[in-house]
Amino acid sequence: MSELQQDQRSEKPRFSPEARQEIEGIYKRYPEAYRQSAVMPILHLAQREFGGWLSPEVLAYIAEYMDIPAMRVYEVATFYTMYNLKPVGKYHVQVCTNISCWLCGSDMVMGSLAEKLKVKGGETSEDGRFTLTEVECLGACVNAPMMQINDDYYEDLTPEKVAEAIDRLP
């Protein structure tokens, strides 16, 4: 039995061979003596690999993998808002409600989404497909109001565009 299969049986987090190869590429971006710098890209990668969030087990595994103290990984993971420390839905719908979006109708966007997805801000739908989050400025102010679903921006929103964006998701 291969090492990979053993780990799957014990449910211990483990990077795929592709991810390990990607990590080797990440390490090359920084001088050998400053491997700690790779922790942020590796956390991004791990979040993608392990279901969209970072469990305590995943954080411990990253520390072990990178050979750095677990607290160094934990303090980075907890400082930045893009690292999810709780499970999120398949689609993480993040609505900017900061000033430019607020001036241009972010209340409408939140309202439309809450009605359509049947969740409030901060909640995940019962089927696990959607998590709706109100976020700070996403930096697309001239195209307000806007939202982000996973890695993509949806800009110049109207109630119709909000509904269309959700309906088009696979």
Place this chain on the structure above:
Amino acid sequence: MSQTSTIKVVYKNIHLENSHTLAVAEAQGTYSTAAKVLAMSRQEVIDEVKKSGIRGRGGAGFPAGLKWSFIPQDDPRPKYLICNADEGEPGTCKDREILRHDPHLLIEGMIIAAYAVGAERGYIYIRGEFVREAERLQSAIDEAYQAGHLGDNIQGKGIRFELNVHRGAGAYVCGEETGLIESLEGKKGQPRLKPPFPANIGLWGCPTVINNVETLTSIPDILANGGEWYAGLGVAKSSGTKLFSISGHVNKPGVHEVELGIPLKTLLNDYAGGVRGGWENLKGVIPGGSSTPILTADICAEVTMDYDGLAKAGSMMGAGSVIVLDKSVCIVRAIARLSRFYRHESCGQCTPCREGTGWLAQTMERIESGRGTHQDIDLLLDVCVNIQGKTICALGDAAAMPVVGAIKAFRDEFVHHVEHGRCMVG
């Protein structure tokens, strides 16, 4: 100076189809300036940028050439160049356009800057949410390596520059240069005390230059046309062109490049389609991003968009992020929204900011919801006095300035909230 300038420095290519590709960029002459610059001496390059008078376009407005000259050239330590692409201040979205549509011009600017300061390795620290922009940037970097514009022997001239993208992960404070360095070192992005400045002790303890995306993208044209040419654009002490992102209550929000010194009224009317409902419907403008004090409509009619003009009007250029508010807006609610942002983004490292931003957000929320008192208005000003100038980085000041500015300009709205328990505007 022409008020409707057609001179484009940063935005000269982005209207073209596939402007993000190497083929289109090279056809427009991108990388040809770098090729010429690599034959100049480093000091000549720095002198030309000094002559241009360009000030950092990220918000602080520090002269870029002077910043480069602080890097100790006889120092044996490696030098680093960082592009600050952590655009995150509410109202600010100009750099994203460059990252999406003209990444090669930014790379060329970085090659020139790296050569000038002697850096052989550089990073573009891009805000984490800009996933697609980071991908596009990486594609451009890959293309530039393949074409020999980056790497061990740039354009066959024996000069080395290695460039990488580093994504942030959702922390506004990482736009502050030392917070950015901490983050790039793989830590919490908590700013450092200065001095020492990054020019001496920066990334991994080495001399480091950090410039904004827009600043670096301006560099190729400055070197191609000469510093004096650039200094002739704009107005005294505010040379050159600037990107202004205009959002909020205008008919055509957008990002426009104009010469500095343009009247705000011209900028809004000629470039942004005018204020929603007409100029008479204007209540105020936040001229440089959420941290800059709001200007009342009567000041907006007169003010020019340059560093001195905005300072005289009691505000700041910031990143050139113009947020327009019409008469339907409750100023108290608008500022309360901003205070919530700064509380959320305070890194928690120093007490005046950590506690002060919380006090501001709570007090603003109390007044906005109709539970405030007259003493709360004075309390806000008192808290601001105890934040401003007393924190490690400028985030504390950024949290305080909009509150102080709004009370100064629209105190009657705060008083109305306290006395009537609701907005003046209904």
